[in-house]
Amino acid sequence: xxxxxxxxxxxxxxxxxxxxxxxxxxxxxxxxxxxxxxxxxxxxxxxxxxxxxxxxxxxxxxxxxxxxxxxxxxxxxxxxxxxxxxxxxxxxxxxxxxxxxxxxxxxxxxxxxxxxxxxxxxxxxxxxxxxxxxxxxxxxxxxxxxxxxxxxxxxxxxxxxxxxxxxxxxxxxxxxxxxxxxxxxxxxxxxxxxxxxxxxxxxxxxxxxxxxxxxxxxxxxxxxxxxxxxxxxxxxxxxxxxxxxxxxxxxxxxxxxxxxxxxxxxxxxxxxxxxxxxxxxxxxxxxxxxxxxxxxxxxxxxxxxxxxxxxxxxxxxxxxxxxxxxxxxxxxxxxxxxxxxxxxxxxxxxxxxxxxxxxxxxxxxxxxxxxxxxxxxxxxxxxxxxxxxxxxxxxxxxxxxxxxxxxxxxxxxxxxxxxxxxxxxxxxxxxxxxxxxxxxxxxxxxxxxxxxxxxxxxxxxxxxxxxxxxxx
Numbered sequence: 001x002x003x004x005x006x007x008x009x010x011x012x013x014x015x016x017x018x019x020x021x022x023x024x025x026x027x028x029x030x031x032x033x034x035x036x037x038x039x040x041x042x043x044x045x046x047x048x049x050x051x052x053x054x055x056x057x058x059x060x061x062x063x064x065x066x067x068x069x070x071x072x073x074x075x076x077x078x079x080x081x082x083x084x085x086x087x088x089x090x091x092x093x094x095x096x097x098x099x100x101x102x103x104x105x106x107x108x109x110x111x112x113x114x115x116x117x118x119x120x121x122x123x124x125x126x127x128x129x130x131x132x133x134x135x136x137x138x139x140x141x142x143x144x145x146x147x148x149x150x151x152x153x154x155x156x157x158x159x160x161x162x163x164x165x166x167x168x169x170x171x172x173x174x175x176x177x178x179x180x181x182x183x184x185x186x187x188x189x190x191x192x193x194x195x196x197x198x199x200x201x202x203x204x205x206x207x208x209x210x211x212x213x214x215x216x217x218x219x220x221x222x223x224x225x226x227x228x229x230x231x232x233x234x235x236x237x238x239x240x241x242x243x244x245x246x247x248x249x250x251x252x253x254x255x256x257x258x259x260x261x262x263x264x265x266x267x268x269x270x271x272x273x274x275x276x277x278x279x280x281x282x283x284x285x286x287x288x289x290x291x292x293x294x295x296x297x298x299x300x301x302x303x304x305x306x307x308x309x310x311x312x313x314x315x316x317x318x319x320x321x322x323x324x325x326x327x328x329x330x331x332x333x334x335x336x337x338x339x340x341x342x343x344x345x346x347x348x349x350x351x352x353x354x355x356x357x358x359x360x361x362x363x364x365x366x367x368x369x370x371x372x373x374x375x376x377x378x379x380x381x382x383x384x385x386x387x388x389x390x391x392x393x394x395x396x397x398x399x400x401x402x403x404x405x406x407x408x409x410x411x412x413x414x415x416x417x418x419x420x421x422x423x424x425x426x427x428x429x430x431x432x433x434x435x436x437x438x439x440x441x442x443x444x445x446x447x448x449x450x451x452x453x454x455x456x457x458x459x460x461x462x463x464x465x466x467x468x469x470x471x472x
Contacts, residue, residue, distance in 0.1 A: 004047045006390045013038045017047035019059050019392040019421025021429075027063055039063055040073040046094040047390070049359075054392045057094060058452060059421035061101035071109055074099065078113070083122045092123045100130030104452055115139060119146035125164070132170035144177045144185045153188075161188070162195035216241060216249045220256060223263035227294070234266035234298055241271040250277075257283045265291065266298035273302035280306075281314050288325045300328045312336050319344050327352075327362050334369020345369045346378055353381055358388035364397060371401030379406040386413060396425035403432050410434040418443045423454040430460035 007014035012030055015023030016038050027035040039060060048054040063069075074095050083092065096117070102110035111134065118127035124147065131140060151161040165174050178193060180186040214222075219240045226233030245253060257268035257280070269287060272280035280302070287299035303311065303325070311332060318329035330348035333341045349366040356362070363385060370378040379402060386398040399417055402409045410432045417429030418440065430447065433440045447453050448461045 003049065004045065004390075006047060009387050013041060016042050016060075016063075018390055018395065019054070019056050020395070021416035021419030024059070024063055024066070024419040025416065028066060032067060035063075035067055036069050039067065039069065043074060043095050043098055044077045046090055048094075048392075049390060050393075051090055051093065055421050055423065056392075057097035058101050059419075060094075061098045061105065064098070064102060065105060065107075071099070071102075071107075071113060075113055078117050078121055087122060089123050089126055092117075092121070093126055096123065096126045096130055099127075100134060101452060103130070103134045111135065111139070115143065118143050124150070125168075128173055129168075129170045132172040137176060140173045140176050141180065143173065144180055144182075144189075147173075148177075148185060148188060158188075158192065158195070162192040165189065165192040166195075214240065214244055216245050216252060219244060220260065220264035220267060223267040224261050225263070227261075227263035227266075232266070232294075232298075234263060234270055237263070237267035238270035238274060241267060242274065245271070254279060254283070258286065262292055262294050265295050269295075269299050269302045270305070273306050276306065276308050276310070278310075281310065285318075285325070288323065296324065300324050304328050304332065306332075307336065312338075316341065316344065319348060331362060331365035331369075334365045334372070337369070337373070339373065342373050342375055345373060346375050349378060349381055353385065358385045359390055359394070363389075364394055367394065367397045367401050371397075371404040374404055376405050382406070383413070392420070392422050392425070396420070396422045396428070399425050399428050403428055411437070415440055418447070423457050427454075427457045427460045430457055430464060435464070 004017070006017050009015065009018065009020075012023070012026050012034070015026055017023075027039065042056070043060050046056075048056060077095055078092060096114065099110040099114050103114060111131075114127050114131050115135070118124045118131060121127060128143070128147065131143070148161070151157040151164075168174055174189055174193065177185055178189040180189070219237050222240075223233050223237040226237075241253065253268045253271060254277075256264040257272055259265070260268060265287065269280065269283060272283065284299045284303050288296045291299065315329035315332040315337070318325055319333060320326060321329070327348075330345065330352075334345050334348070337345060345366065349363070349370055352360050352362050352366060367382060367385060370382060382398050382402050382405065386395055386402065389395050389398070399409075399413060399420075402413060406412075411434045414429045414433040415437050417425050418433055420426050420429065426447070430444065433444075435441055435444075444461050444465055448458055448465065
């Protein structure tokens, strides 16, 4: 899937793509046709850089309800010929998730569309998961025949069905179908369930990887074998070293960390970092300077896992490095530094935004650090990150940091955050938004009554509107 093209943050489309609360507020104030066009564009062209951690579906579903939007464009997208040519579930996943939320709000047209797609669409498993949470038993039972027809009654088809049943995210439909009295449904699903359970049992009987009694060298060999297969095993290998290594093995582990093969070197660096061996910081610095890219990345990752004062002290000396270790040092100070590190963290925050933009990965820890350390003068940079980042997760972190550093947050961004796509951001807003704004009181009441809202958000809302709280 290609990286999405994100419109400027000052446009309606850009606001909706980012999932900002202002996107909803501007859409409700815009001409309805314009707002629906922008909304459909977002749902049919998923704007998230990481759809597995960023939320948009409930945000877009609520806007469909507020705009009384139809589902014709979503249906056209699901029925497009590309549905059977492009097997990337991200092409239709957001649209199906939006339909699921609309169904939970009582939109029967969304429920019917999900049923039709589960019966004939390429991404049927996602649609079935949405229905498993919202449809009644009769609706799910009606899908048994079309879903099972996807798997030929052959040994290959039965094996594929067993894998699908075993790995199903929502098992409810399969449990219902296992009870079906029809000869072509119930017995076949039960056989698939039994085959999946047997396969799982067999895999447990044939474990791969470390065995009791392995030596340090055997663990290094295992890590190298994983590297040859393209599988990074150095973190589990480091845990294995913790179980098998003794005091006499330290010289061999240090030697491997200094000049071993890539797999062994990565495992040794992680082991020494976790055991807080005094030589590991020098070995990490050497690995970043002289090792392969894989070793350098593993060395930086090992450093980031260290939690002792010695790592923080070394980070103060490394933060000015122009490489990955310098960036890692900035993150370490942001997470574990003290008030004396305020200037260093602030400098790294400003430089990262200036050099790498508002979506730089390092900003996640630096933004958290600005809030943790209470760096008030970081507020202008945090406000810039909040406005411009395409990541709703990073925006939520910026909101949390602003709540700790910006006196204007309760009357400013906190208000729009009540409509944000991320529940954690809405929770922050529910705790901080100033109730002098009439929109805040109404929004808090609506969130408290919305059955689709997350429990943490509703708890925060009720703390503001309880009988003992100031009037809302």
